[in-house]
Amino acid sequence: MWFDGEIVPWEKATIHVFTHALHYGSGVFEGIRAYQAGDDVVVFRLRDHIKRMIESAKMYSFNLPYSNQEMCDATVALIAKNDFHASLYIRPIAFKGLGGINLDARATPTSVSIMAFPYAKYFDGGKPGLDICVSSWRRIGEPAVPGMAKACGHYINSVLARTESAEAGFDEALFLDSHGNVCEGTGENIFIVKDGMIATPGFSSGILNGITRQTVMKLIRDLGMPFVVRRIARAELYSCDEAFFTGTAAEVMPILSIDRKRVGSGKPGEVTSKLKAEYERVVTGLNEKYRHYLTFVYGTRQYIRATSNN
Numbered sequence: 685m686w687f688d689g690e691i692v693p694w695e696k697a698t699i700h701v702f703t704h705a706l707h708y709g710s711g712v713f714e715g716i717r718a719y720q721a722g723d724d725v726v727v728f729r730l731r732d733h734i735k736r737m738i739e740s741a742k743m744y745s746f747n748l749p750y751s752n753q754e755m756c757d758a759t760v761a762l763i764a765k766n767d768f769h770a771s772l773y774i775r776p777i778a779f780k781g782l783g784g785i786n787l788d789a790r791a792t793p794t795s796v797s798i799m800a801f802p803y804a805k806y807f808d809g810g811k812p813g814l815d816i817c818v819s820s821w822r823r824i825g826e827p828a829v830p831g832m833a834k835a836c837g838h839y840i841n842s843v844l845a846r847t848e849s850a851e852a853g854f855d856e857a858l859f860l861d862s863h864g865n866v867c868e869g870t871g872e873n874i875f876i877v878k879d880g881m882i883a884t885p886g887f888s889s890g891i892l893n894g895i896t897r898q899t900v901m902k903l904i905r906d907l908g909m910p911f912v913v914r915r916i917a918r919a920e921l922y923s924c925d926e927a928f929f930t931g932t933a934a935e936v937m938p939i940l941s942i943d944r945k946r947v948g949s950g951k952p953g954e955v956t957s958k959l960k961a962e963y964e965r966v967v968t969g970l971n972e973k974y975r976h977y978l979t980f981v982y983g984t985r986q987y988i989r990a991t992s993n994n
């Protein structure tokens with residue numbers, strides 16, 4: 685574990701129960717993936733994730749004692765120190781520590797930690813996609829909190845919806861925003877496809893600025909597929925041809941049914957399957973064009989050159 689500037693053993697990375705963030709959720713975090721690529725391990729869009737974390741901290745006036753570069757370097761050093769040669773999940777977190785119960789936590793010290801561990805699939809039900817429901821809970825956001833911040837406390841909202849959906853026998857929940865428009869999953873952005881046109885909600889629908897969403901939008905544009913960012917009404921969910929989630933943990937994940945109504949044929953659609961395959965090539969370094977998204981931990985690029993056909 686990287687903890688406040690040094691690499692320490694897992695069991696040493698502990699905090700006191702009086703920690704501000706434990707009581708009030710006063711922290712910000714990121715979820716990042718690294719992939720095995722031949723002899724190397726590549727971190728996907730590391731700098732962009734850390735940038736979002738810095739922006740999240742700013743929204744709450746939390747001071748981050750490390751720069752983007754320092755946190756990127758720390759992440760790479762951590763993976764190398766563990767000698768990981770596997771696909772990983774990486775979780776940086778910055779949180780308010782010991783400083784009493786004052787809700788104005790500006791004077792409370794901020795701790796930063798980064799953890800990394802081998803990780804395969806987030807949704808591991810053995811199905812080609814997800815059966816989801818629209819949550820009875822709306823997504824957290826304005827006017828109460830800046831929903832674009834990836835803040836620890838916000839996730840109690842996701843815990844609620846995800847648990848409710850699991851209790852009802854669904855794989856995942858989909859939030860509507862406070863106006864009743866389609867928003868996002870508990871840890872994923874959503875895209876729908878209707879008559880060949882791909883659509884996803886924009887920031888005015890209270891979404892998180894997903895990095896997988898950004899990547900998929902770039903792929904869609906580069907592939908010349910028809911695409912629009914717009915408000916999506918709930919009813920559209922029940923008449924679209926395809927739907928899929930995007931997220932660091934979920935990657936590109938087909939949605940098979942919504943509220944027990946089949947999406948399209950009930951199987952992963954053509955557009956979804958294409959984007960899923962493209963995304964997998966990008967994150968594992970098989971597409972040269974997007975290699976700038978990757979941070980090579982061990983610096984072995986031969987594999988990428990040898991196997992790329994782009």
Ligand code: PMP
Binds near residue numbers: 872930
């Ligand atoms: N929405 C929410 C609420 C999330 O927690 C996540 C996961 N970070 C996403 C969307 C997808 O974001 P990303 O693609 O950056 O993982």
